[in-house]
Amino acid sequence: MLSREEKDKKIKAAFWDYNIEPHNIYLIVLGKREEKGFFTREKILVRLIETLSWYELIDLFGIEFLVKNMGQSIIAKIRNPEIRVRYESARKILHGEAISDSGWSDKNRERLKASLLSDRWYRP
Numbered sequence: 001m002l003s004r005e006e007k008d009k010k011i012k013a014a015f016w017d018y019n020i021e022p023h024n025i026y027l028i029v030l031g032k033r034e035e036k037g038f039f040t041r042e043k044i045l046v047r048l049i050e051t052l053s054w055y056e057l058i059d060l061f062g063i064e065f066l067v068k069n070m071g072q073s074i075i076a077k078i079r080n081p082e083i084r085v086r087y088e089s090a091r092k093i094l095h096g097e098a099i100s101d102s103g104w105s106d107k108n109r110e111r112l113k114a115s116l117l118s119d120r121w122y123r124p
Contacts, residue, residue: 009022011026025044026060049087050079
């Protein structure tokens with residue numbers, strides 16, 4: 001478990017452009033402090049998801065909290081499509097939902113193989 005100073009440091013790194021106490025952000029996410037202006041619980045969680053790794057989020061809040069609070073509405077607001085897909089898959093796995101296949105169907109196999117195993121570097 002992280003100390004308060006370590007948590008504050010991680011949160012401050014995510015909110016480097018705002019002059020707000022990191023511990024207040026942490027308390028807003030936990031629901032122990034009132035939301036203020038831009039700093040809604042949902043927007044804070046989205047920003048933390050976009051800037052911190054999955055393991056840092058677990059260190060900050062714990063897996064149970066993330067399973068309970070990282071819903072589709074929050075994941076849909078993630079701007080980076082790659083991160084959004086990863087977290088949507090993680091959410092589905094954690095909730096026991098089925099996830100889609102990896103895309104290696106017969107239809108896509110040749111197209112993907114050609115792009116991954118391209119010989120363009122060895123052509124004259």
